[in-house]
Amino acid sequence: MNFARNLAAVGAMALSALSFAGPASAEQKIVDVAYQLTTSPWIARLADGAFETETGYTINWHQFNTGAEIISAMASGSIDLSVLGSSPLAVASTAGLDIKLFWVLEDIASAEALYVRNDSGISSPQDLVGKRLAVPFASTSHYQLMYALKKWGVDEQVTVLNLDPNKAAAAWERKDIDGAFIWGAAMARLKRNGTPLVTAGQICEMGRCTFEGMAVSTEFARDNAEFMQQFTSVVDQANRDYRNNPAAWAIDSANIKLISDLFGADASTVTEDLSQYKYPSLKEQASCAWLGCGAEGGAAKTLRLTAEFLKSQGRIDKVLDDYSGFVADDYLAASR
Numbered sequence: 001m002n003f004a005r006n007l008a009a010v011g012a013m014a015l016s017a018l019s020f021a022g023p024a025s026a027e028q029k030i031v032d033v034a035y036q037l038t039t040s041p042w043i044a045r046l047a048d049g050a051f052e053t054e055t056g057y058t059i060n061w062h063q064f065n066t067g068a069e070i071i072s073a074m075a076s077g078s079i080d081l082s083v084l085g086s087s088p089l090a091v092a093s094t095a096g097l098d099i100k101l102f103w104v105l106e107d108i109a110s111a112e113a114l115y116v117r118n119d120s121g122i123s124s125p126q127d128l129v130g131k132r133l134a135v136p137f138a139s140t141s142h143y144q145l146m147y148a149l150k151k152w153g154v155d156e157q158v159t160v161l162n163l164d165p166n167k168a169a170a171a172w173e174r175k176d177i178d179g180a181f182i183w184g185a186a187m188a189r190l191k192r193n194g195t196p197l198v199t200a201g202q203i204c205e206m207g208r209c210t211f212e213g214m215a216v217s218t219e220f221a222r223d224n225a226e227f228m229q230q231f232t233s234v235v236d237q238a239n240r241d242y243r244n245n246p247a248a249w250a251i252d253s254a255n256i257k258l259i260s261d262l263f264g265a266d267a268s269t270v271t272e273d274l275s276q277y278k279y280p281s282l283k284e285q286a287s288c289a290w291l292g293c294g295a296e297g298g299a300a301k302t303l304r305l306t307a308e309f310l311k312s313q314g315r316i317d318k319v320l321d322d323y324s325g326f327v328a329d330d331y332l333a334a335s336r
Contacts, residue, residue, distance in 0.1 A: 039273035
């Protein structure tokens with residue numbers, strides 16, 4: 001349950017889809033929203049109809065499998081508001097899609113990590129010299145892994161293999177690799193006889209963050225400002241409830257059941273997935289760490305740095321000087 005990370009098709013799909021249709025009008029009070037199977041507190045409010053109740057809009061919810069699909073749908077005008085990871089957002093922004101990131105849903109935190117085998121002899125970054133690591137290339141994990149290896153000064157002394165999560169887990173079980181930077185069910189297999197050397201959240205603290213956010217068509221947001229504030233308020237309230245009222249998110253709670261039923265997942269998986277992410281507070285959203293401070297803000301810098309990585313991997317052909325034009329904190333007011 002995570003946002004699409006393998007971006008092999010994202011650039012081509014986004015860059016070929018830049019034909020725009022008009023979004024839903026304010027008078028109709030209809031909005032088309034795209035989401036993915038990422039476990040997050042706001043999903044419980046999607047499931048119980050709270051967004052419709054709070055905003056008074058008819059919301060058409062559309063489930064997608066990848067960020068590439070969502071970029072194409074937004075470019076065609078069939079989606080007004082969507083969930084996108086930082087890598088697809090960097091692709092869409094660089095391609096000139098007229099959208100704004102208006103909320104950071106999740107800091108990936110511990111949901112992705114570099115696990116090393118317990119019998120590999122690796123207990124520190126310097127122990128990686130001469131070892132074999134697996135990661136899906138052109139993914140957020142790849143982006144963070146290569147940064148960490150360079151930061152540690154071992155990037156030219158480690159063999160990095162391009163394996164998707166399931167293949168990486170299989171290679172791990174055959175003892176063909178010493179470690180892997182992956183996520184989800186495959187990462188759970190590594191936990192049986194492995195230890196995390198570094199998590200996505202720790203690499204964020206080192207200087208390279210990844211996140212999942214909500215983006216909106218600039219035209220729709222301009223014409224539906226009150227809806228945007230109300231929608232954002234519902235997301236914020238769900239996050240605050242998750243942080244402050246843990247009993248309401250216990251394994252046997254109504255909130256967990258709502259997400260489990262919607263996603264077709266068992267309650268234990270949902271509760272574990274929820275615990276692996278960090279959900280930025282309203283104050284954090286507005287700060288320089290994320291949506292605030294223009295080009296120097298965390299979100300804008302992450303988009304630029306991610307774009308630089310994607311260009312180095314041949315996924316996009318340019319990098320913008322400034323990505324702050326694709327980031328907005330205008331719609332946080334209703335929750336402040």
